[in-house]
Amino acid sequence: MKQPTFQTSSNDAQKPMGLSVHLSGESTLLARSIPLCKTNSSERGGKPGGLASFELAKLHCSTGDAPSAGMVLILVLVVVALLSLAALSFSQWMLAEREAADLALRQSQAQALADSGIEMARVFLALDPADQNQAGGWYDNPQYFRARLVRDDTDPRWRGRVGVLSPAVDDMGLRQGIRFGLEDESTKLNLNTLLLADEYAENGARQILMALPGMTEEIADAILDWIDPDNEPREYGAEADYYAMLDPPYLPKNGPLESIEELLLVRGVTPALLFGADANRNGMVDPDEPPADTIEGVDNTDGVMDSGWSAYLTLYSMELNVRPDGRPKIYLNQDNMEQLYKELEEALGSTYATFIVAYRQNGPYTGSEPGQTGVSGQLDLAKPAKVKLTQVLDLVGVRVRVTFQGDDRPTVLESPFPDAPVISEAYMKLLMDNTTVNPSPLIPGRININQAPRIVLAGIPGMTPEILEEILTRRQKDPVDRPENRQYETWIYTEGIVTLAEMKALMPFITGGGHVFRGQFVGYFDGGGPSARVEAVLDATVRPARVLFWRNLSHLGRGYPLETLGIELETGLW
Ligand SMILES: [Ca+2]
Ligand SMILES: [Ca+2]
Numbered sequence: 302m303k304q305p306t307f308q309t310s311s312n313d314a315q316k317p318m319g320l321s322v323h324l325s326g327e328s329t330l331l332a333r334s335i336p337l338c339k340t341n342s343s344e345r346g347g348k349p350g351g352l353a354s355f356e357l358a359k360l361h362c363s364t365g366d367a368p369s370a371g372m373v374l375i376l377v378l379v380v381v382a383l384l385s386l387a388a389l390s391f392s393q394w395m396l397a398e399r400e401a402a403d404l405a406l407r408q409s410q411a412q413a414l415a416d417s418g419i420e421m422a423r424v425f426l427a428l429d430p431a432d433q434n435q436a437g438g439w440y441d442n443p444q445y446f447r448a449r450l451v452r453d454d455t456d457p458r459w460r461g462r463v464g465v466l467s468p469a470v471d472d473m474g475l476r477q478g479i480r481f482g483l484e485d486e487s488t489k490l491n492l493n494t495l496l497l498a499d500e501y502a503e504n505g506a507r508q509i510l511m512a513l514p515g516m517t518e519e520i521a522d523a524i525l526d527w528i529d530p531d532n533e534p535r536e537y538g539a540e541a542d543y544y545a546m547l548d549p550p551y552l553p554k555n556g557p558l559e560s561i562e563e564l565l566l567v568r569g570v571t572p573a574l575l576f577g578a579d580a581n582r583n584g585m586v587d588p589d590e591p592p593a594d595t596i597e598g599v600d601n602t603d604g605v606m607d608s609g610w611s612a613y614l615t616l617y618s619m620e621l622n623v624r625p626d627g628r629p630k631i632y633l634n635q636d637n638m639e640q641l642y643k644e645l646e647e648a649l650g651s652t653y654a655t656f657i658v659a660y661r662q663n664g665p666y667t668g669s670e671p672g673q674t675g676v677s678g679q680l681d682l683a684k685p686a687k688v689k690l691t692q693v694l695d696l697v698g699v700r701v702r703v704t705f706q707g708d709d710r711p712t713v714l715e716s717p718f719p720d721a722p723v724i725s726e727a728y729m730k731l732l733m734d735n736t737t738v739n740p741s742p743l744i745p746g747r748i749n750i751n752q753a754p755r756i757v758l759a760g761i762p763g764m765t766p767e768i769l770e771e772i773l774t775r776r777q778k779d780p781v782d783r784p785e786n787r788q789y790e791t792w793i794y795t796e797g798i799v800t801l802a803e804m805k806a807l808m809p810f811i812t813g814g815g816h817v818f819r820g821q822f823v824g825y826f827d828g829g830g831p832s833a834r835v836e837a838v839l840d841a842t843v844r845p846a847r848v849l850f851w852r853n854l855s856h857l858g859r860g861y862p863l864e865t866l867g868i869e870l871e872t873g874l875w
C-alpha cells in the first residue's frame with residue numbers, strides 16, 4: 302500500500318494560510334484543497350510562535366460556514382489518528398526487528414564464544430605437560446576452564462563467557478556430576494581397536510564389551526561381526542546373511558566405524574542402550590528427562606547407564622609413543638645391533654645397553670647357573686639378533702648367557718632390571734620413557750587406568766576384581782596430583798598391586814594416559830538468553846591440537862544452569 306503524501310499550499314495568495322492534503326493511491330478521501338482556519342495574532346497575545354498556545358476555542362475561521370469547518374476538523378483528526386497509529390505500529394515493528402537482530406547477533410556471538418573455548422583448549426594442550434600442571438592441569442581446573450570471560454561488557458546481556466565441561470568420575474569409578482576440564486578419550490573402549498584384543502586373549506574383544514551394562518553375548522558378537530572384515534558369523538554373531546533379511550536390507554560395515562551412532566544398525570543395539578536417558582547430552586538425567594531406573598531390563602539404579610553405552614565408547618583414543626622430548630623411542634626389536642647398542646648406551650648407559658643387546662642376541666637363559674651382577678665386557682655387535690621382545694617387561698627378572706669378546710668362557714648376567722616392586726621404580730621410568738617394542742609413534746586404543754570408569758576397567762582381559770578395587774582405591778585421577786611414576790601404567794606393578802606376570806598380561810590393554818581429549822564447550826552470557834554448546838574431540842598428539850570431531854549441541858539447549866557454569870566471577874567492569 303502506498304504511503305499518503307502531504308504538501309502545503311501556503312504559496313496560494315488567494316487563499317488564507319492553510320494546509321492542502323492530498324492522499325494518493327487507493328485512498329481518495331481528501332483530494333481537494335481544504336481551507337483551514339486563520340489565527341488572529343492579537344488574540345494569541347502576541348506571543349511569538351503562538352502555535353505553542355494553540356487553542357481551538359480561540360480560532361476564528363475566516364472562510365466557509367460552520368458545518369464544513371467542523372467536517373474539516375474531524376477529517377484532520379482522523380488523519381492525525383491514522384498517522385499516529387501508523388507511527389506506533391511502525392515503531393513497534395522496528396523494536397521487534399531490533400530485538401530479533403539483537404538475538405541473532407547474540408546467538409552468533411554465543412557460537413563464537415563456544416568456538417573460543419575450543420581454541421583455548423587447543424592452546425592449553427600445546428603447552429608442555431609440566432606447564433599444563435603448573436597452570437592447574439587439563440583434568441579438573443575451574444580456574445582455567447570455568448566461566449572464562451571472553452567478551453566483557455557492563456551489560457550482563459552482552460558479557461560473554463565460555464566453559465569447558467566433562468563428566469566427573471567418583472572414587473568408586475562411577476560417572477557422577479561434572480567437572481571443568483577435558484576428558485581423556487583413553488578412558489573409554491575404542492571400538493576400532495577392539496578386534497586387536499582377540500590377539501592377546503581368547504575372545505578378548507567380547508570380554509571387553511561384556512563389561513557394559515546390559516550387554517549380551519549376542520549383541521557383543523554382533524558388534525564385532527559388524528566391524529570385522531570377514532563375513533563369517535561369530536559364535537553368537539550376525540553377518541550379511543542376517544542383515545540381508547531385514548526390510549530394507551543392508552550390509553554390515555565390515556570395517557572401522559566412523560560414528561558411534563552406526564552401532565544402531567547392529568542387531569540388538571537400541572537407542573536406549575546406546576544413549577540411555579540423557580536426551581540433552583549433558584552427562585546426567587535431568588528432572589525433565591524420562592526416568593532411567595531401568596533401561597530395557599538393565600539395572601540403572603547407580604546411574605551407570607544414564608548416558609548409555611556411548612559414555613564408555615570411543616573411536617578416537619590414542620597416545621603418543623615418543624620420548625618426553627618428542628624424539629622417537631628406541632625400538633628394541635630393530636635388527637641392527639650396533640645401532641641399538643649405540644642408542645641404548647646414549648639414553649640408558651652401558652650396563653643397561655649391554656644387557657639388552659645381549660638378551661636380543663642370546664635370548665633368556667633358563668639354566669641353573671647363577672647370574673652375576675656388575676659384570677661387563679665387550680659384546681660382538683656384528684652378531685645378529687636371535688629373539689625379539691613382545692614387551693619391554695620381557696627384560697625384567699631374567700638372565701642372559703653371553704660370551705664377551707676376548708673371553709673363553711660365557712658369563713651369565715643377572716638382569717639389571719630386577720623383578721622387585723619398589724626397587725623396579727628406579728629403572729622403570731628410564732625404560733618406559735625411552736624404549737618401546739612398538740615402532741609406531743602412536744598407539745591407539747589402550748585404556749587409561751588412572752581415570753577410566755569402573756565399567757571400562759572391569760572388562761580388561763587379565764583384570765581381576767581385586768586388582769580393580771586396588772586401582773580404584775589408590776589411583777589419583779588428576780595428573781596434577783600424581784607422582785611421576787604414576788604417569789606410567791607400570792605403577793600398579795612397581796607399587797605391588799600386580800605381579801610381573803599379571804602386569805605383562807595387562808600391558809597390551811592399559812596405559813597411564815592418552816593424548817586425545819573430549820569436552821563440551823558452552824558459550825553463554827551472564828544475563829542469560831542465547832547460548833551455544835559444542836562437543837569436540839581434540840587430538841593433542843600434534844601441536845597445536847587438531848579438531849578430530851565437532852558436533853553442535855546447541856539445539857539441545859545450554860545443558861547446564863548458569864549457576865553451574867558461573868557468572869560474574871571475573872570482569873574488569875564490575
Ligand atoms: Ca564382518
Ligand atoms: Ca565375523
Ligand SMILES: [Ca+2]
Binds near residue numbers: 579583586
Ligand atoms: Ca540430561
